[in-house]
Amino acid sequence: MPESNIKIQVKDLNLIFGKNKKDALKLLEKGHSKTDILKKTGCTVGVNNASLDIHEGEIFVIMGLSGSGKSSLIRCLNLLNIPTSGEIIYRGSSVTKMKNHELRELRRTGMSMVFQKFGLLPHRTIIENVAFGLELQGTPKQERELKAQNAIENVGLLGFENQLPSELSGGMQQRVGLARALTNDPDILLMDEAFSALDPLIKAEMQNELLELQSKLHKTIVFITHDLDEAIKLGDRIAIMKDGVVEQTGTAEEILTEPASPYVEAFVEKVDRKCVITAEVLMFKNSDVANIKKDGPKSLIHKMRQKGLNALPVVDEKNFFKGFIRLRNVLRVSKDDSLSLSDFIEEEVASVYPHFTVEQMLALIAGTHFPLPVVDENSGRFLGMVTQTSLVIEATRYNLKEVKTLQEEAQEI
Numbered sequence: 001m002p003e004s005n006i007k008i009q010v011k012d013l014n015l016i017f018g019k020n021k022k023d024a025l026k027l028l029e030k031g032h033s034k035t036d037i038l039k040k041t042g043c044t045v046g047v048n049n050a051s052l053d054i055h056e057g058e059i060f061v062i063m064g065l066s067g068s069g070k071s072s073l074i075r076c077l078n079l080l081n082i083p084t085s086g087e088i089i090y091r092g093s094s095v096t097k098m099k100n101h102e103l104r105e106l107r108r109t110g111m112s113m114v115f116q117k118f119g120l121l122p123h124r125t126i127i128e129n130v131a132f133g134l135e136l137q138g139t140p141k142q143e144r145e146l147k148a149q150n151a152i153e154n155v156g157l158l159g160f161e162n163q164l165p166s167e168l169s170g171g172m173q174q175r176v177g178l179a180r181a182l183t184n185d186p187d188i189l190l191m192d193e194a195f196s197a198l199d200p201l202i203k204a205e206m207q208n209e210l211l212e213l214q215s216k217l218h219k220t221i222v223f224i225t226h227d228l229d230e231a232i233k234l235g236d237r238i239a240i241m242k243d244g245v246v247e248q249t250g251t252a253e254e255i256l257t258e259p260a261s262p263y264v265e266a267f268v269e270k271v272d273r274k275c276v277i278t279a280e281v282l283m284f285k286n287s288d289v290a291n292i293k294k295d296g297p298k299s300l301i302h303k304m305r306q307k308g309l310n311a312l313p314v315v316d317e318k319n320f321f322k323g324f325i326r327l328r329n330v331l332r333v334s335k336d337d338s339l340s341l342s343d344f345i346e347e348e349v350a351s352v353y354p355h356f357t358v359e360q361m362l363a364l365i366a367g368t369h370f371p372l373p374v375v376d377e378n379s380g381r382f383l384g385m386v387t388q389t390s391l392v393i394e395a396t397r398y399n400l401k402e403v404k405t406l407q408e409e410a411q412e413i
Ligand SMILES: Nc1ncnc2c1ncn2[C@@H]1O[C@H](COP(=O)(O)OP(=O)(O)OP(=O)(O)O)[C@@H](O)[C@H]1O
Pocket: 017, 018, 044, 045, 046, 064, 065, 066, 067, 068, 069, 070, 071, 072, 073, 226
């Protein structure tokens, strides 16, 4: 990732709560545990040596159980918590060294926060609540109402401008909180357990809304949650925290396929991998292909026998996928000059894109006998293939009902 795309850099950040921070920090640097430090110094370690890069335009999720240090860390980003040591770099400047007026500007237009508890003013209308931050900053009424109206539109609350918060459901109140954070058009949104208080259906709806909003606004969003499913759904990348330590940072797939520690492994064990693991991860890249304009029957037979395959994907000169050709048919062509390889290309009904999940692919393979070709979504070019065996293995892990049928149907090449 080029430096210019890094929005916030967190370097070796420590945050200690309590009076005896110096001694606690020394112990922390020597590798003492959080419990030990609390016993010896009376101080609580909130964040322990965290380093992160948050990229421009991504939803970066910080996830961990209660007390793992998520809030402590996010509140360091805009100095609501003052780090005990380490650095936070934003737009090339060290946040910890900012002067008061720079810090005010940072909180005004740099980073806006959305909290779990919406904190709406009960006697003010929705539009007044949304415009409240601007009002405090002395923005003229007309301008702030225009901006508030725009934010209200963005979060899907048009028509509710003159209602009172008590007249709105929990989900709608959280939209007001989100609209309020958006009024300044901040560079970064900090969302601290923003959807945790909502009931599951409303929560899912809000997650979808956030993703839709993000596809329009392309904000940099730091989102905190203790819910792994939420982290996977929303996060372009996820940092997993435990006892103040960032245990692993990566995409959902990286975390699920290569957990960096036994803790992360145990944590992700229960995740529904079939909704997360994609064709990109499972596919055989650079698999052997048949280009029947170039490859004659002889070379294809050689390729297949050498690899023990009984069929090959066929591509044209531009690497567009055409179908599969079976070994038995290539053998027929090799023995009969009147036959042509192109007569035996069997078209595969289903081709998939790299982002297709195991669940989506499982739905497609029923009744097909070949692997699933993976093609590039934009160019349509062949990228590789996902064999039915790898899908069956993924499915077996989750005791899917279809596995038996799949195994019966799978005819590997
Ligand atoms: N103001 C504070 N004073 C003392 N200790 C604190 C303070 N705030 C947090 N802590 C401690 O720091 C550690 C990390 O807490 P933090 O609230 O950051 O965790 P969290 O992952 O956000 O948890 P939750 O999901 O419950 O909010 C905990 O041990 C907590 O008790």
